[in-house]
Amino acid sequence: MSCEPWQCAEIASTKKANPIQKPEIAVAMIKKAQRPLLIVGSNVTERWMEGKQAIEYIIDLANASKIPVVATAHMVGEFIKRGYTPAAFWNAMEISQRVGDPTWMGLDGKGHPDLVIYVGMPYYMEALILAGLKHFAPDLKTMTIDNMYHVHASWSFPNASLEEWAANLKVMTSKFSGGN
Amino acid sequence: MTSKNVHVKIDEMKTNAGLIKNLELSIGKVINDNYTEPMGPTPMPSVTALRDWDMKLLTKYKPFYMPDCDSCCLCTFGKCDLTAGKRGACGLDIGAQSSRIVMIACAIGSACHTAHSRHLVHHLIEKYGRRYPLDVGGLNVKVEAPVSRLVTGIKPETLGDLDDILTYTEEQITQILATAHTGQEANNLDFESKAFHIGMVDHVGMEVGDIAQISTLGYPKADPEAPLVKLGIGSVDRTKPVIMCIGHNVVPSVGIIDYAKDTKVDDKIEVVGLCCTSHDMTRYYTRARIVGPISWELRFIRAGLADVVVLDEQCIRTDVAEEAAKTNTPVIAASEKNCVGFKNRTNDSTDAIVEDLVSGKVKGVLVLDPEKVGEVAVRVAQAVAPIRKRKNVLPTAEEVVAIAKTCTQCKQCQRNCPQDYFIPAAMKAAAAGDLSKLTDLYEVCIGCGRCEQACPQKIAIHSLIVKAGEKSMECEDNLCRSGRGAVSDVEIRNVGSPIVLGEIPGIVAIVGCSNYPKGGKDVYDIAREFASRRYIVVLSGCSAMSAGSYRNSEGKTLYEEFPGGFEAGGVSNVGSCVANSHIAGAAIKVANIFAKRPLRGNYEEIADYIHNRLGAVGLAWGAYSQKAAAIGAGFWRLGVPVVVGPHGSKYRRMLLGRKEDPTNWEVLDARTGETVNVGPTPEHLFNVAETKEECIVQIAKLCMRPNDTWKGRAGKLSHYIDLHKRYLGVMPNDIHLYIRTMADVPITMKDEIGKILEANNWKETIIPDPTLLPRMVRKMK
Numbered sequence: 001m002s003c004e005p006w007q008c009a010e011i012a013s014t015k016k017a018n019p020i021q022k023p024e025i026a027v028a029m030i031k032k033a034q035r036p037l038l039i040v041g042s043n044v045t046e047r048w049m050e051g052k053q054a055i056e057y058i059i060d061l062a063n064a065s066k067i068p069v070v071a072t073a074h075m076v077g078e079f080i081k082r083g084y085t086p087a088a089f090w091n092a093m094e095i096s097q098r099v100g101d102p103t104w105m106g107l108d109g110k111g112h113p114d115l116v117i118y119v120g121m122p123y124y125m126e127a128l129i130l131a132g133l134k135h136f137a138p139d140l141k142t143m144t145i146d147n148m149y150h151v152h153a154s155w156s157f158p159n160a161s162l163e164e165w166a167a168n169l170k171v172m173t174s175k176f177s178g179g180n
Numbered sequence: 181m182t183s184k185n186v187h188v189k190i191d192e193m194k195t196n197a198g199l200i201k202n203l204e205l206s207i208g209k210v211i212n213d214n215y216t217e218p219m220g221p222t223p224m225p226s227v228t229a230l231r232d233w234d235m236k237l238l239t240k241y242k243p244f245y246m247p248d249c250d251s252c253c254l255c256t257f258g259k260c261d262l263t264a265g266k267r268g269a270c271g272l273d274i275g276a277q278s279s280r281i282v283m284i285a286c287a288i289g290s291a292c293h294t295a296h297s298r299h300l301v302h303h304l305i306e307k308y309g310r311r312y313p314l315d316v317g318g319l320n321v322k323v324e325a326p327v328s329r330l331v332t333g334i335k336p337e338t339l340g341d342l343d344d345i346l347t348y349t350e351e352q353i354t355q356i357l358a359t360a361h362t363g364q365e366a367n368n369l370d371f372e373s374k375a376f377h378i379g380m381v382d383h384v385g386m387e388v389g390d391i392a393q394i395s396t397l398g399y400p401k402a403d404p405e406a407p408l409v410k411l412g413i414g415s416v417d418r419t420k421p422v423i424m425c426i427g428h429n430v431v432p433s434v435g436i437i438d439y440a441k442d443t444k445v446d447d448k449i450e451v452v453g454l455c456c457t458s459h460d461m462t463r464y465y466t467r468a469r470i471v472g473p474i475s476w477e478l479r480f481i482r483a484g485l486a487d488v489v490v491l492d493e494q495c496i497r498t499d500v501a502e503e504a505a506k507t508n509t510p511v512i513a514a515s516e517k518n519c520v521g522f523k524n525r526t527n528d529s530t531d532a533i534v535e536d537l538v539s540g541k542v543k544g545v546l547v548l549d550p551e552k553v554g555e556v557a558v559r560v561a562q563a564v565a566p567i568r569k570r571k572n573v574l575p576t577a578e579e580v581v582a583i584a585k586t587c588t589q590c591k592q593c594q595r596n597c598p599q600d601y602f603i604p605a606a607m608k609a610a611a612a613g614d615l616s617k618l619t620d621l622y623e624v625c626i627g628c629g630r631c632e633q634a635c636p637q638k639i640a641i642h643s644l645i646v647k648a649g650e651k652s653m654e655c656e657d658n659l660c661r662s663g664r665g666a667v668s669d670v671e672i673r674n675v676g677s678p679i680v681l682g683e684i685p686g687i688v689a690i691v692g693c694s695n696y697p698k699g700g701k702d703v704y705d706i707a708r709e710f711a712s713r714r715y716i717v718v719l720s721g722c723s724a725m726s727a728g729s730y731r732n733s734e735g736k737t738l739y740e741e742f743p744g745g746f747e748a749g750g751v752s753n754v755g756s757c758v759a760n761s762h763i764a765g766a767a768i769k770v771a772n773i774f775a776k777r778p779l780r781g782n783y784e785e786i787a788d789y790i791h792n793r794l795g796a797v798g799l800a801w802g803a804y805s806q807k808a809a810a811i812g813a814g815f816w817r818l819g820v821p822v823v824v825g826p827h828g829s830k831y832r833r834m835l836l837g838r839k840e841d842p843t844n845w846e847v848l849d850a851r852t853g854e855t856v857n858v859g860p861t862p863e864h865l866f867n868v869a870e871t872k873e874e875c876i877v878q879i880a881k882l883c884m885r886p887n888d889t890w891k892g893r894a895g896k897l898s899h900y901i902d903l904h905k906r907y908l909g910v911m912p913n914d915i916h917l918y919i920r921t922m923a924d925v926p927i928t929m930k931d932e933i934g935k936i937l938e939a940n941n942w943k944e945t946i947i948p949d950p951t952l953l954p955r956m957v958r959k960m961k
Contacts, residue, residue, distance in 0.1 A: 006595055014250040014261045042871045074873035077909020089908065091878065092870050093834045097244045121870065122697065123600055125829045128246035135247055135274045138264035 003158045006148030007123050015134065017149070017156035023171040026145060029155065030065065033115035033141070035106060038062060039095055040086070041121030042073035049166035054120060057169040059084040061145075064176035068107055070095050072121065092121060096129045100137040117143045118153070127152055145169070215335035220782030223333030224348050227355050227377055230817070233784045234373035236952050237791075237819060240844055241835035241865035243372060245278040248832050252277050255362040270362050279371035280360055282809070282833050286375045287356050289810025290382035292494055293758060294349045295517070296429055297389030299493075301342050303431050303550070304396045310340030314395045317402030320668035323772060326765040326779065327387045331380060333781035339396070342388045349388070352381045379813020380783070386811075387761035393430060394665045399463035402668040404745035404752065409462040411470045411728050411737075412656030413485060416450050418570065421561035422485055425453045426477060426500065427492035428757055430460035432514035435554030436490065437465045449561055454480065455495055456721055456756030462662045463755060470660055472729075473694035473722030475626045478503060479646045483653065484572030487561040488537075490553060493517045494757075495693070495805060501544050506573045510537040510560055511544035514553045522546040530555050538563040573640070574647045577615065583644060584610035586637050593641055596634035598827070599624070599697060603631055603641060615648040622649025624699035626802075660728035661739040663720075663755020667766040669773055671746040675716065676774025680793045682892015684748045685899050686883030687716045689763045690723045692800030692808045695827045700726030702825075702872040703801055707738055707751060709876055713899055714748040715883075720760050723801065724753040760811050764818060767794050784953060791819020792847065792950040795883035795896070797862075798822040799875065803831075812866065821862045821882045826870050835865035839917055847886055849948035853957040856948040858886035859917045873907035880904075881912075886950035890923035898926040916940040920947055 003019045020026045030036050044055040055078055062069045068087035071079055076089035088095075088107050098104040099116045106113055116133070118126050126144065130152035133142050143155045147165030150156040157168065190203040222229045252268050253259040260268030267273050272280070304312070314336055316324045323329065325336050328345050336342050356378045359365045365374065393399060400406035416422060425433045433453065440446040446467065453461045455474035462468045471480055474495045480486065481503045489504050493515040497503070501520050504511045513520040525533045525545040530552060536542045537560045547553045575583060587607040594603050601624070606617035622645050631641040646653070678684040688710045696702060703726040711717045719727050727738050734741075742751040746766060754762045771789040772779040779786065790796070798815045800808050803824050809831055812822045816835065824831070838844050839860035846855045861884040869875035880900040888896060897918060904912040916937050919925055921944050925933045936942075951957070 007598075007600065009596070015263050042874075072874075073870035074877075074908045077907075080909055089910070089913070091867065091874065093244060093829075093836060093868050097242075097834075097836050097838075100244075122826045124598070125826045125868065125870065128248065128829045128832065131248065131250075132244065132246035135250075135262075135264050136245060 003149050005127070005151050006159050007127070013151040016151050017153040019149070020143075020155050020157045023168040024175060026143065026155070026157070027172050027175040029143065030067065030115065030117070035111050035113045036067045036115040036117060037070060037099065037107070037113040038067045038117045038119065039070045039072060039092070040075055040119055041092060041126065042075055043122060044075065044120035045078050047120070047162065049162045055079065055082065057166060057173070058119060060173045061169055061176070064173045067117070070107070092125065092129065096133065099140065100133050102137065102139070115141045115143060117145055119145045123148055126150060145172070214337065215780065217778065217780040219333050220778055220780050220785075222783050223781030225331065225377070225783060227352070227359070227374060230377065230783055231373050233787060234376045234817065235369065237816070237865060238369050238372055238835070241837050243279065243368065244834040244836050245275055246829060246832050247274055247278050248830065257362070272366065275368040276366060276371060278832055279368040279375065280365070282831065283356065283371045283375040283378065284360050285806045285809040285831065286378045286382070286813045287353060287360070289805065289807035290349070290378045290385060291353050292807050293382055293389065293810065294346060294353060294385030296493060296758065297385050297392065298346050298350070299429060300389045300392050300431065301339060301346060304392050305339050305343065308339060308396050310338060310343070312339045312396060314338060314341075314391055315401065316391050316394045316666045317668050320670050321402050321666055322669050323769055323779070324666075325387055325391055326768040326772065327383045327761050329779050330768055330781070330783055330786055331384050336391070339392060342392055345384060345388050349381045349385045353378065375813050376817040379810050379815070380817045382810035383761045383764045383814040386758040387765065389758040390665065390755065390761060393460065397430070397434065397464050400662055400664050402666040403664050404671070404743065404750070406662040406664040406744060406753070407466045408659045408739055409466055409468070409470060409662045411658045411660040411725060413471050413480065413483070414654050414657035416452055416469050416471065416485065418485065420448060420450045421487045421565035422450045422452060423488045423490060423557050423561045424471070424480065424486035425451070425457045425461065425490045425492065426455060427496050427515070428456040428494040429492040429515060430457055430464060431550045432490055432492050432553040433457055433461045434464055435550035435552070436557045437461070437468065437554070439551070439554035439558050443558070445558060445562070449558060457492055459663045459721070459724070459756040462660070466662065470725055472656075473700070473725045475628065475694045478627045478629050478642055479653065481507065481509065482573050482643055482646060483650070484568070484570045487565045487568060488512065488557050490514055490557050491518055491520065494807070505543045507571050508540065508568050510564060512553055512557055513544060513546045514548065514550065516548060519546050520544060524548070526552065530559070534559045534563065538567075574643050574650065577647065580610055580615060580618070580644050580647050581613055583639055587611060587639060588637060590636060592634040592636060593631035596630045598626065598628060598630065598695070601625070607641070610644065610648070618645050618648035619652065621645045622652060626695055656729065658729050658731065659737045659739055660725055661744050661753045663753055663759055664744060665755060665759060666762045667746040667769065669769065672766065672769045672773045675747060676770050678748070679716070679770060679795065680774065680887060682795060682885065682888030682896055685713065685715050685795065685896045686710075686880070687718065687767075687794070687796040688879055689718045689796065689798045690727065690801065691720045691760055691763070691798060691811065692723055692803040693805055694722040694726060694802045695804035695825070696726070696802040697826050698872070700729055703727050704730040704738060705872060706799065706801065706876055706879075708732070710879070711738070711742045711749055711751045716746055716748060717742070717751045718746065718754060718763050718766070719751065720754045720763065721757050727751070757807060764814060767796055767818060767820065770794055785956065787818045788951050788953050788956065791952070793885050793887040794820075795885050795888070796820050797879050797882045799879060800828060801825040801875065803828050816865050819865070821864055822866050823869050823875060823878055823882065824866070825875070826868055829868045834867050836867060837863045837865075839863050839914060847948060847950040847952060848954060848957055849946070850951045850956050850958055851949045854948070856946060856950070858948065858950060859920070861886050861918070877903050877907050884918055886948065890921060890947070893918070893920070893924040894926045897924065901926070901929065916942045920945045
């Protein structure tokens with residue numbers, strides 16, 4: 001698993017994401033956050049692992065972790081079709097602009113998220129959004145749980161195969177479900 | 181308006197009145213101004229003349245920056261790390277740097293269009309004279325150059341007048357580029373204002389180029405029934421020599437077509453084009469063929485289709501010469517902007533050039549005389565075709581399998597694919613004899629060839645994809661409506677009222693390039709969705725080609741299924757890139773012709789009108805270029821929202837409204853001067869849609885305007901809600917923000933929406949006569 005940008009030309013970064021070497025570390029960081037938010041993009045219905053779409057793994061994780069989910073693009077309908085209702089649905093830029101604004105009080109109006117987790121957007125688009133947050137919301141912690149290293153996040157998994165990604169997501173889900 | 185340069189010098193003249201010696205008289209311009217409309221406040225606006233207007237928009241739609249690069253490397257102070265608040269050696273921060281990059285991109289795009297137009301105007305003046313009259317639509321088009329009139333205050337009547345307008349655009353481009361220098365502009369919003377300025381200038385430059393060519397070259401003139409022309413590789417008669425023109429500037433293509441006609445071989449050769457040159461070729465000569473959008477270059481060259489490739493300018497792959505050499509296809513470079521390293525043979529004899537190209541002594545030549553290009557291209561194509569015998573570099577199906585077996589599944593191809601396509605999986609299947617996944621890739625691949633560049637095994641992956649899609653490619657025989665040019669004044673009168681009142685739910689302008697996230701079918705689907713709902717759909721450039729490349733269940737292309745007028749349910753193609761100005765022009769003409777707002781030099785008022793009343797949205801689903809950025813910027817300054825596909829995020833800056841902030845949506849009621857909250861109409865000025873489904877919903881929402889009548893708003897809301905439910909699977913969660921009175925609620929949804937309004941503590945408000953300009957208030961309370 002390498003810590004190079006998945007799309008090879010996305011190299012221009014002086015401040016690089018800390019790699020998440022084990023899914024347990026991601027779980028620990030999420031548990032430590034008071035107000036985490038999971039933003040889920042359109043590629044979760046494009047990626048298949050072990051005969052299931054990535055969205056199925058994300059639903060399992062969201063159910064186990066109780067992290068509020070924001071669906072971008074047309075994913076809200078895809079979640080609902082599968083019996084999971086996300087906390088909100090937004091355009092990717094709209095929600096990212098808000099999480100980058102420290103005065104925004106979150107989906108419930110009770111406080112700004114202290115950890116924003118991204119997964120499943122087109123790689124280049126997610127990379128740019130994370131770059132925007134890195135520069136303009138330097139106090140916000142960002143994480144990606146994709147199988148592609150995102151240099152502009154605070155924390156990112158290294159590049160990994162779809163099988164490894166599925167395994168990571170399952171471990172994360174199990175840890176939130178009370179597994180060891 | 182006419183202008184002349186007069187210089188008289190008399191060394192000595194004896195007359196009855198006396199002796200004149202050493203008299204020298206210079207007159208810069210003799211102006212004969214027939215434009216009787218009084219001049220507005222901002223003719224030929226300087227860089228800051230419309231800054232206040234820009235700041236109104238930028239207060240409403242705040243930049244959301246996504247820097248592609250943490251550092252700045254534009255001067256030798258650098259590289260400077262600008263991460264998270266650090267300033268560079270010059271003092272600039274990342275916000276200003278990001279907006280500076282946006283502005284530079286827009287300036288490049290604007291320079292490109294203006295330089296194109298400058299070449300056209302020079303060439304056409306040389307050929308037809310400065311006094312050649314402009315005619316873009318006969319008696320149906322009295323407002324022949326709405327953008328130029330609005331911005332410069334000039335009403336151009338002749339080719340020579342266009343020369344004067346270009347002098348203005350060229351100066352502005354220079355001024356704007358100067359501000360990008362180290363130690364000039366410091367503020368991000370001022371850079372944004374300058375990006376808007378150069379976008380406005382871009383539309384002037386484009387308009388000049390298109391009305392020059394429409395007037396002189398016999399193009400369709402504001403014609404809703406412009407002819408249907410052949411589109412697609414399958415439409416090309418490959419038993420004939422094929423000349424393929426690539427680029428945007430039609431002048432060399434005209435040379436080719438004229439020579440072929442003059443020598444009576446026009447029915448014995450095929451003249452085809454890629455990208456906007458092909459639009460303009462078919463506007464000039466309906467037997468020309470559009471083979472496809474710009475990013476299809478590699479597939480057509482490698483398939484061996486062309487016997488000669490002629491390059492003019494803009495959006496041309498810079499490795500065309502190398503690619504063409506692989507299929508023994510001679511190349512003629514015909515523009516000073518793109519010399520390709522070839523020897524300039526403009527002054528050589530035609531016979532010598534033809535002989536060198538046919539014999540293969542040289543792979544390509546630079547010829548800057550369009551008439552000579554015409555003769556050389558036709559003669560070379562005729563001579564080369566029998567020798568080349570359609571040589572291509574595509575492998576056989578058996579070879580595809582064998583080559584695929586050399587793939588090591590390193591994934592470098594996928595990691596370098598802009599779309600992150602699963603190329604390794606397709607290679608694996610191909611190695612096992614199943615080419616279906618490669619065929620699927622053919623349908624969505626944009627043809628950039630980055631996969632090949634990355635492959636450590638040096639596999640020509642794109643050629644494998646093209647081979648797998650060869651059968652599909654040969655079936656590409658569709659129809660595109662030839663570029664109609666301007667929207668006529670009559671059409672504007674017919675639709676002005678229903679558009680402004682909201683009864684036509686919107687104008688959807690689908691423009692730009694072919695960097696699509698999932699192939700061109702999305703463009704067809706989006707256009708068809710809105711045309712079916714009786715929006716006005718206008719297309720241009722590569723998007724117009726992609727929209728024509730698919731058929732409905734009855735076998736009809738979009739242009740056969742829907743009428744070509746600027747009307748509810750119409751699908752029109754205005755033409756090439758420079759014809760995009762007619763879309764802005766149509767919006768301006770609604771304000772001028774329908775609403776009788778003064779046009780001349782009156783930018784701010786017209787933009788205020790368009791922003792608050794005209795439900796128009798631009799979509800550049802596959803935008804990739806700096807030109808597309810400039811076109812977008814021109815629409816931003818007019819207050820027209822623009823949506824881009826996911827790759828448009830690489831423009832690195834969005835302009836987003838905050839719908840939950842009521843102060844963001846205040847306008848003045850021009851009747852009373854009262855401040856009224858009109859809701860997020862339109863919500864954004866520039867935004868990305870991640871998927872086709874989201875894009876369709878976003879467009880419907882962005883068509884709402886403060887001025888909509890209750891009937892118009894109810895119709896627009898019906899579409900928004902219906903599309904939201906269909907494509908996103910749920911009811912929108914922001915409907916209460918768009919309802920001003922209960923009359924706005926679609927009649928069949930009263931109960932459902934009533935509950936939503938109650939839950940959101942909704943309060944009724946008024947429908948104002950909206951403006952952002954205090955000076956437009958008629959009676960201040």
